[in-house]
Amino acid sequence: MKRFVFTALAVAAMMTACEKPVIDETGVTDENGQPIEDVTQDVKKFTFTMKGDFSDKWKTTRGYLQADGKDLTDVWVLDYQDGVLVQQLHQGDNTADDFGKPTMNLKYGLHHIYFIASRGSDPDLNVIKKTITWNKVLDTFYKDYEVNVVSSSNGNRAVTLDRVVSRLRLTITDAVATGTDRIVITPSTWYYGINYVTGEPAGMKTNSDVALTINASDAGKTGLQVNLFGISSADEWQTDVTVSSRKVDNIFGSATLKDVPFRANAITEYSGPLFGTQGELAMSLNTTWDNSYQGTW
Incomplete structure (x- = not known):
């Protein structure tokens, strides 16, 4: 210096x-x-x-x-x-x-x-x-x-x-099958970045698997929750999402979610069974995010 x-x-x-x-x-x-x-x-x-x-x-x-x-x-x-x-x-x-x-x-x-x-x-x-x-x-x-x-x-x-993120929260209502090692979430469209000048989502990927690890100790549990964050805009947008439970290359069950809505600072919450089931599920939606985390220095 x-x-x-x-x-x-x-x-x-x-x-x-x-x-x-x-x-x-x-x-x-x-x-x-x-x-x-x-x-x-x-x-x-x-x-x-x-x-x-x-x-x-x-x-x-x-x-x-x-x-x-x-x-x-x-x-x-x-x-x-x-x-x-x-x-x-x-x-x-x-x-x-x-x-x-x-x-x-x-x-x-x-x-x-x-x-x-x-x-x-x-x-x-x-x-x-x-x-x-x-x-x-x-x-x-x-x-x-x-x-x-x-x-x-x-x-x-x-x-x-x-x-500037949205959160997809999935609650699995049936018991986790023994041997399950991951839940795989595959959005048709998902954003992994932000344009810091415009504030808009960037880094788009299509049909990209996101694997969330499941511990052996979770076997038999019901109500298991998994979360996926993505960059979102303030305006609502929609995409399809598939969810599957897996052990290595074996698929126990899957669900298809159509036209799932997302926006920044909102939780999109779905629940339903994911073991031994196939097909399209209708699930509940909660887009309210608790904004109680404001603080002062």
Whole structure:
């Protein structure tokens, strides 16, 4: 890191309203993933406190965000001016004190800053396509935040993120057959990513199997629940879903769900038998997600 020696005049200048501080961009990169070097420009330091449909727990030595009792694991902040990526920041250590409270130095002018917080597995950021995709989608939150930075701007901002996933919850009403090792869910269409500029689903896959492991200790149980998360838009959309119970390559039973509705921040819940049955089932639907996970710092 470069070291700068400031004269008394420079120190006094920095205390004026039109400050021109030196940017220390440690950990911040440009669109090519390269560290941004120290520069002197008209900038303001901003600290963003992230809020949303999740609770927060800030302790002396650890800060982290939770949704439905599960820790979020990654935060991305992407700063755009005039449609160009200026800088990006990734927080991948949810035990860090500043997790969920990112700090950036923003140049004067209008910015669109895109915030994404998730606990999905194997995330892949692609700044060319402007997407983040996951191998396995789990709870994810998003915000397109606009801010016009001037010398008098307040550098402390609270940003509320919105949930951008839907959840398919299946309840198996008959007893789990001995030897079952997985439930396989196959949506006709499913989304594994988000376009962080538009906020719309990305990373579409068709007829892709998702295998959920069943433990041997679940044999004989009724009421077994399995869940599948996917990125969704705010507008309702529909797709067919097939569900099967399996042991290695043997299929115990299956069900076909037609025109299943999904939308962001909604649970789509179906129930019915899945062992020794074939065919099309009519099941109940509950699209209300409990939004009681809001918290304050």
